[in-house]
Amino acid sequence: MCYLLATPSQKVTVALVPIDPVLASHGEESAYDFGGATFDLDDPKDREIIRFVLSQALYGEATGVYCGKSLYSAGSLEAAKFYVRQAKQELGHLQLFAEVFRALDMTPVPAHWAIRLLSAHNNYYPLKVLMEHAVGEGMVLDIFKDLLLQTLPDDHPEVARIKKKLLVVCREEQEHVAWGEKETVRLISERPWLKTPFYGLVELQMAVLPSLVRAFRKRGAGHPVLTHLEGFLGYVRERVYTQGRKLGFVPEQRPGFLFRLWAMCFGTLLFVRSQFARSKSQLEKVYLRELGFDEARESP
Numbered sequence: 001m002c003y004l005l006a007t008p009s010q011k012v013t014v015a016l017v018p019i020d021p022v023l024a025s026h027g028e029e030s031a032y033d034f035g036g037a038t039f040d041l042d043d044p045k046d047r048e049i050i051r052f053v054l055s056q057a058l059y060g061e062a063t064g065v066y067c068g069k070s071l072y073s074a075g076s077l078e079a080a081k082f083y084v085r086q087a088k089q090e091l092g093h094l095q096l097f098a099e100v101f102r103a104l105d106m107t108p109v110p111a112h113w114a115i116r117l118l119s120a121h122n123n124y125y126p127l128k129v130l131m132e133h134a135v136g137e138g139m140v141l142d143i144f145k146d147l148l149l150q151t152l153p154d155d156h157p158e159v160a161r162i163k164k165k166l167l168v169v170c171r172e173e174q175e176h177v178a179w180g181e182k183e184t185v186r187l188i189s190e191r192p193w194l195k196t197p198f199y200g201l202v203e204l205q206m207a208v209l210p211s212l213v214r215a216f217r218k219r220g221a222g223h224p225v226l227t228h229l230e231g232f233l234g235y236v237r238e239r240v241y242t243q244g245r246k247l248g249f250v251p252e253q254r255p256g257f258l259f260r261l262w263a264m265c266f267g268t269l270l271f272v273r274s275q276f277a278r279s280k281s282q283l284e285k286v287y288l289r290e291l292g293f294d295e296a297r298e299s300p
C-alpha cells in the first residue's frame with residue numbers, strides 16, 4: 001500500500017507496510033490545511049517557535065526509545081519483533097531530529113510538562129498500546145505530517161533535506177500507530193470492559209491539549225501559522241474521536257456529562273493502577289506455542 005504525503009513544493013511517494021484500511025487513521029484522509037502559512041526561519045521569533053516544537057519532538061523520540069522496555073513483556077513473537085524494530089526506528093528518529101537542530105543551527109529546550117505527561121512509559125500493556133501507540137503517536141504524526149511538513153518554508157536551503165527526513169519519520173510513526181490500533185481492537189474484543197476507561201482516558205487526553213496551544217499562543221499572537229492553532233487543535237481532536245469510534249471504544253454519539261465523568265474516573269483509576277504494574281516476562285512461557293512446537297511438547 002502506498003500513501004502520498006504532499007507538501008506545496010514536493011511530492012514524495014512513500015511505500016508503507018500494509019495497514020488495515022479500516023483501522024488506518026492517517027494517510028488517505030485529508031490533512032488540516034494551513035492555507036499556505038509558513039514560518040520564517042530568518043525571524044528570531046519564528047525560530048523560537050520552531051525550536052519549541054522541535055524540542056517537544058526530540059523529547060518524544062527520546063522517550064520513544066524506551067519502547068525497547070516492552071520487549072521484556074512482549075506476549076508474542078509478533079510483539080517482540082515489533083518492539084525490536086520500533087526501538088531501532090525511534091533511536092534513528094532521535095538522531096534524525098538532532099540533525100535537524102544542527103541543520104537549523106538551533107539548540108533544544110526542555111520539554112513542556114504536557115509532553116512529559118503524554119509520553120510517559122506505561123508498563124500496563126492495554127494502556128501502552130492505546131495511549132502511547134494509537135493515540136499518542138497518532139498525535140505525533142499529526143504534528144509531523146500536518147504541521148511541520150506544511151509550515152516549514154521551502155525557500156530555506158535546509159528545508160528540503162529536513163522534509164525528506166520527516167517523511168521517513170512519518171512513514172515509521174504510521175507503522176507504530178497501526179500496531180497500537182490493531183492491538184487495541186484485539187484487547188477490546190477480549191476484554192470489552194476496557195472500552196469505558198479507554199474512552200475516559202481519551203477525553204482526559206483531549207482536555208490536556210489546550211494547555212499546549214496556550215504555550216504556543218504565548219510565543220506569537222497574530223502569527224500566520226499560529227492563528228490556525230485553534231483550528232488545528234479541533235482537527236486533531238475530531239480525528240482522535242473518529243479513530244476511537246473506528247476502534248470501537250468511543251460512542252457514536254457523544255455521551256452526556258455524567259457518563260463522561262464516570263468514564264474519566266474509570267480511566268483515571270485504570271491509569272493509577274497501571275502505575276503499579278510491573279513488567280512481567282512472557283516469551284519463556286509462550287515461546288513453544290509461538291514457534292509452533294505445542295504438539296511436539298505433547299509427544300512422548
Ligand SMILES: [Fe+2]
Nearest residue numbers: 061064090093
Ligand atoms: Fe518516533
Ligand SMILES: [Fe+2]
Nearest residue numbers: 064137173176
Ligand atoms: Fe513512534
